[in-house]
Amino acid sequence: MAGxxxxxxxxxxxxxxxxxxxxxxxxxxxxxxxxxxxxxTTLRALGPRPWAAAYVQPxxxxxxxxxxxxxxxxxxxxxxxxxxxxxxEAAQDMLLASYRELGLDPRRHDFRFVEDDWESPTLGAxxxxxxxxxxxxxxGQFTYFQQVxxxxxxxxxxxxxxxxxxxxMYVQDVERVFDLDFNGRGVTYGDVFLRAEREYSAHNFExxxxxxxxxxxxxxxAECAALLREKLALPxxxxxxxxxxxxxxxxxxxxxxxSERAAYIGRVRALAKACCEAWVAGEETx
Amino acid sequence: MPELFIELFGEEIPARMQAGGAADLARLLTAxxxxxxxxxxxxxxxxxxxxxxxxxxxxxxxxxxxxRGPRASAPSQAxxxxxxxxxxxxxDLREESxxxxxxxxxxxxxxxxxxxxxxxDLLRRFPWPKSxxxxxxxxxxxxxxxxxxxxxxxxxxxxxxxxxxxxxxxGLASGNxxxxxxxxxxxxxxxxxxxxxxxxxxxxxxxxxxxERKRIIKDGVGELAAAENLAVVxxxxxxxxxxxxxxxxxxxxxxxxxxxxxxxxEVMQVSMRVNQRYFALRRADGTAADRFAFVANVVPDDxxxxxxxxxxxxxxxxxxxxxxxxxxxxxxxxxxxxxTLDSVTFHARLGSQGARARRIAALAGTIAAALGxxxxxxxxxxxxxxxxxxxxxxxxxxxxxxxxxGYYAAHxxxxxxxxxxxxxxxxxxxxNEAPPTEPLAAAVALADKLxxxxxxxxxxxxxxxxxxPFALRRAALGVIRILREGGLRLALCPILxxxxxxxxxxxxxxxxxxxxxFIAERLRVQLRAEGAxxxxxxxxxxxxxxxxxxxxxxxxxxxxxxxxxxxxxxLLAGYRRAANILRIEEAKDGPHDEAVAxxxxxxxxxxxxxxxxxxxRVAVPAALTExxxxxxxxxxxxxxxxxxxxxxxVMVNDPVPELRRNRLALLARVRATMNQVAEFSxxxx
Numbered sequence: 001m002a003g004x005x006x007x008x009x010x011x012x013x014x015x016x017x018x019x020x021x022x023x024x025x026x027x028x029x030x031x032x033x034x035x036x037x038x039x040x041t042t043l044r045a046l047g048p049r050p051w052a053a054a055y056v057q058p059x060x061x062x063x064x065x066x067x068x069x070x071x072x073x074x075x076x077x078x079x080x081x082x083x084x085x086x087x088x089e090a091a092q093d094m095l096l097a098s099y100r101e102l103g104l105d106p107r108r109h110d111f112r113f114v115e116d117d118w119e120s121p122t123l124g125a126x127x128x129x130x131x132x133x134x135x136x137x138x139x140g141q142f143t144y145f146q147q148v149x150x151x152x153x154x155x156x157x158x159x160x161x162x163x164x165x166x167x168x169m170y171v172q173d174v175e176r177v178f179d180l181d182f183n184g185r186g187v188t189y190g191d192v193f194l195r196a197e198r199e200y201s202a203h204n205f206e207x208x209x210x211x212x213x214x215x216x217x218x219x220x221x222a223e224c225a226a227l228l229r230e231k232l233a234l235p236x237x238x239x240x241x242x243x244x245x246x247x248x249x250x251x252x253x254x255x256x257x258x259s260e261r262a263a264y265i266g267r268v269r270a271l272a273k274a275c276c277e278a279w280v281a282g283e284e285t286x
Numbered sequence: 287m288p289e290l291f292i293e294l295f296g297e298e299i300p301a302r303m304q305a306g307g308a309a310d311l312a313r314l315l316t317a318x319x320x321x322x323x324x325x326x327x328x329x330x331x332x333x334x335x336x337x338x339x340x341x342x343x344x345x346x347x348x349x350x351x352x353x354r355g356p357r358a359s360a361p362s363q364a365x366x367x368x369x370x371x372x373x374x375x376x377x378d379l380r381e382e383s384x385x386x387x388x389x390x391x392x393x394x395x396x397x398x399x400x401x402x403x404x405x406x407d408l409l410r411r412f413p414w415p416k417s418x419x420x421x422x423x424x425x426x427x428x429x430x431x432x433x434x435x436x437x438x439x440x441x442x443x444x445x446x447x448x449x450x451x452x453x454x455x456x457g458l459a460s461g462n463x464x465x466x467x468x469x470x471x472x473x474x475x476x477x478x479x480x481x482x483x484x485x486x487x488x489x490x491x492x493x494x495x496x497x498e499r500k501r502i503i504k505d506g507v508g509e510l511a512a513a514e515n516l517a518v519v520x521x522x523x524x525x526x527x528x529x530x531x532x533x534x535x536x537x538x539x540x541x542x543x544x545x546x547x548x549x550x551x552e553v554m555q556v557s558m559r560v561n562q563r564y565f566a567l568r569r570a571d572g573t574a575a576d577r578f579a580f581v582a583n584v585v586p587d588d589x590x591x592x593x594x595x596x597x598x599x600x601x602x603x604x605x606x607x608x609x610x611x612x613x614x615x616x617x618x619x620x621x622x623x624x625x626t627l628d629s630v631t632f633h634a635r636l637g638s639q640g641a642r643a644r645r646i647a648a649l650a651g652t653i654a655a656a657l658g659x660x661x662x663x664x665x666x667x668x669x670x671x672x673x674x675x676x677x678x679x680x681x682x683x684x685x686x687x688x689x690x691x692g693y694y695a696a697h698x699x700x701x702x703x704x705x706x707x708x709x710x711x712x713x714x715x716x717x718n719e720a721p722p723t724e725p726l727a728a729a730v731a732l733a734d735k736l737x738x739x740x741x742x743x744x745x746x747x748x749x750x751x752x753x754x755p756f757a758l759r760r761a762a763l764g765v766i767r768i769l770r771e772g773g774l775r776l777a778l779c780p781i782l783x784x785x786x787x788x789x790x791x792x793x794x795x796x797x798x799x800x801x802x803x804f805i806a807e808r809l810r811v812q813l814r815a816e817g818a819x820x821x822x823x824x825x826x827x828x829x830x831x832x833x834x835x836x837x838x839x840x841x842x843x844x845x846x847x848x849x850x851x852x853x854x855x856x857l858l859a860g861y862r863r864a865a866n867i868l869r870i871e872e873a874k875d876g877p878h879d880e881a882v883a884x885x886x887x888x889x890x891x892x893x894x895x896x897x898x899x900x901x902x903r904v905a906v907p908a909a910l911t912e913x914x915x916x917x918x919x920x921x922x923x924x925x926x927x928x929x930x931x932x933x934x935x936v937m938v939n940d941p942v943p944e945l946r947r948n949r950l951a952l953l954a955r956v957r958a959t960m961n962q963v964a965e966f967s968x969x970x971x
Contacts (some may be wrong), residue, residue: 072603108588114298115302136580155423
């Protein structure tokens with residue numbers, strides 16, 4: 001099966017979700033661990049205003065780096081993220097239709113919704129939903145948000161996350177992520193990212209300056225608090241995302257003990273909560 | 287009687303919640319409609335629906351109800367108040383024994399009205415383990431979005447909706463439309479009742495009954511395996527879950543890449559089960575097969591090629607992950623993981639896993655010495671048995687703890703006995719797992735459990751009622767099964783004492799007795815569950831707590847086998863007669879434990895019983911000392927004929943006071959002798 005190229009998958013998803021009424025956004029320009037951290041999801045999930053958006057978000061998981069040697073693991077990969085608020089009645093059908101657009105027909109493939117409750121301790125967020133399975137493979141995560149930043153949502157959102165590399169490996173029948181056809185004209189995923197995986201793995205595990213990272217974490221925390229005093233929810237939230245990524249880097253460097261770990265997560269959650277509260281306050285008084 | 291049919295159709299319900307949801311629906315509906323006397327309640331459950339059918343009365347018939355009001359002599363305000371409350375008039379009242387009584391006739395209430403009134407509230411309060419909101423601002427929560435409510439009484443729609451004040455209840459209202467398979471038969475169809483619903487669903491690729499889906503899966507997977515001369519590894523929990531993930535089960539077989547067949551079979555099975563819900567297969571010789579079985583939820587248009595290829599591919603990725611851990615873990619020796627365990631908390635008050643391993647090591651050495659196993663090897667195994675908790679594989683699959691430790695120990699070049707002891711040290715974890723019987727492995731497994739029991743008892747974390755968060759009952763039962771099924775002779779008191787030493791000042795002196803009593807109680811519960819004479823065990827325990835469970839059970843067995851004979855029954859009858867008389871007379875002027883005066887024994891049967899009692903008084907303790915419980919019971923059995931003759935001839939409560947006292951003393955001596963073997967008063971039946 002010569003399925004769509006990596007970039008063609010993205011284009012098809014953009015086209016599909018655009019037709020469902022989503023705002024097509026570009027990636028957020030701050031390093032983050034998952035597409036959920038994008039303010040278009042975290043903050044927009046709160047408050048009473050309807051919202052629908054889709055975007056690709058580069059996601060950084062410093063501990064998942066394998067120097068480009070593991071066929072499935074990357075420290076930097078792409079998530080395709082969809083959020084619709086309130087959750088549409090046809091959310092499941094839309095989702096299945098999107099897979100049809102990618103060449104996965106549910107009359108030929110075995111699609112399943114398997115219980116998977118989502119929780120993000122750093123965002124103080126949770127929701128209920130499923131892993132979406134295609135022929136036994138998780139091809140997406142479907143969540144109905146119930147709480148974000150410790151705040152119960154007014155209108156529950158439908159959130160869908162596609163792991164683009166994994167999905168592409170499936171539709172292209174490729175066993176090694178670096179062998180993915182990126183553009184349909186001879187450029188592979190490895191051509192684009194293999195060197196980055198090697199260098200960032202070395203950075204994440206060996207060379208990142210931990211004293212500096214710890215200092216930057218404190219800076220971000222302080223800046224976040226200062227901006228919140230000015231009721232600037234969005235710039236404050238940028239600092240929260242930065243703090244979260246700095247924590248992930250420190251974690252990858254192995255300098256955080258078990259008890260410190262819980263404390264760091266608690267500090268990021270406190271920032272997220274305060275940012276979300278500031279966002280909601282701003283939404284209520286336009 | 288009319289048939290009530292309800293279907294609640296929505297987005298995928300977690301497999302583990304489906305059966306409970308259907309049971310809750312039956313329970314709540316039966317209670318809410320109790321006036322309609324529901325009977326023959328049946329339920330169905332599956333990925334997208336729970337449903338119920340029941341026979342109910344067509345109506346609650348008309349009735350009259352009398353309401354007693356104020357006294358006839360009461361002031362008129364009181365009477366008016368009563369009338370206002372019930373919306374009645376003065377002429378509706380009659381007088382009955384000084385009180386005003388209002389006779390009210392209640393009209394018949396039709397079933398449909400009662401159902402329509404009860405259901406919205408029932409659904410809004412439905413006790414799903416976890417519920418969620420969706421869509422708009424409605425506060426009506428369900429396990430996942432609820433899309434359709436079907437409610438029919440003999441085929442006719444029972445109309446209600448889920449609105450409540452301002453809350454639009456997702457716009458849900460009862461209807462008569464259901465849906466079949468999501469992909470194979472999309473769209474709605476009208477429902478007229480339970481039986482046609484089941485048949486219409488079948489035409490639309492949905493097997494409504496979970497039991498039938500399970501049979502289809504079990505048989506289908508079994509046949510596919512058999513065609514390849516393979517057998518399915520029995521896994522009832524997995525079968526239940528898979529039946530909750532499919533509406534139209536289509537069993538299929540996939541191939542495992544030869545490159546992964548050298549992984550430990552336990553690793554392959556757990557990865558398949560936990561991550562993929564695949565069934566593991568075995569060859570005739572019991573080794574892992576290079577095939578796996580799984581169940582699709584669709585009849586594919588290409589005969590299943592894409593689905594099988596997809597699942598095989600996913601499994602390759604899973605096994606590649608497993609191989610990563612397997613290779614990586616074996617680069618670090620278990621012994622080198624011990625420092626890591628020092629920073630892993632076992633329990634806030636009981637210290638680290640490292641400290642736990644050191645305690646288990648010491649205790650395993652002590653137990654091994656008592657069991658005649660190699661104490662050094664036991665200590666080694668104890669020290670290493672928690673090492674795999676720091677491995678990548680156990681981090682990924684906690685259920686492989688112990689098993690991986692065994693593999694890693696063997697790889698590190700530890701003695702085979704040490705590797706086996708590590709592998710089995712958690713056993714038995716449930717009724718289906720055998721306890722380790724080899725003394726070295728048994729010593730480590732016992733040390734693990736006894737350390738846990740003593741530790742948690744020392745900090746007061748004892749099981750209460752249904753609450754047993756640290757699985758202490760299971761640990762105690764594990765101890766019992768290891769000793770019992772291995773026939774291992776071990777005095778538990780000194781071992782528990784040694785375990786308590788491991789906790790130093792944390793363990794109070796009483797903890798040994800507490801844990802021993804706890805284990806004895808679990809033994810009694812276990813015997814009762816087996817249908818064995820748990821009352822005999824209680825009786826034997828009443829004669830004194832024995833810390834050697836095998837000896838305790840031998841004694842119980844000896845007593846039980848004699849009691850099963852006619853002689854035993856009569857002996858017990860004699861004992862009871864003696865004990866009853868003593869109880870009554872002791873209440874008057876007891877106790878009667880003075881020495882028996884032979885010169886006062888006038889009757890022949892008195893003298894015979896006295897001689898028999900004196901003989902038993904020597905023979906029973908002698909036999910008990912030799913742990914010859916059958917002998918002790920035989921000595922007691924000698925009392926039976928003299929006791930019978932005594933009660934036939936002798937009137938205990940003789941008018942002459944000293945004769946009475948002497949006879950009571952004789953009976954007391956018989957009872958005391960028998961109580962040395964078991965407290966026979968605790969025997970039931």
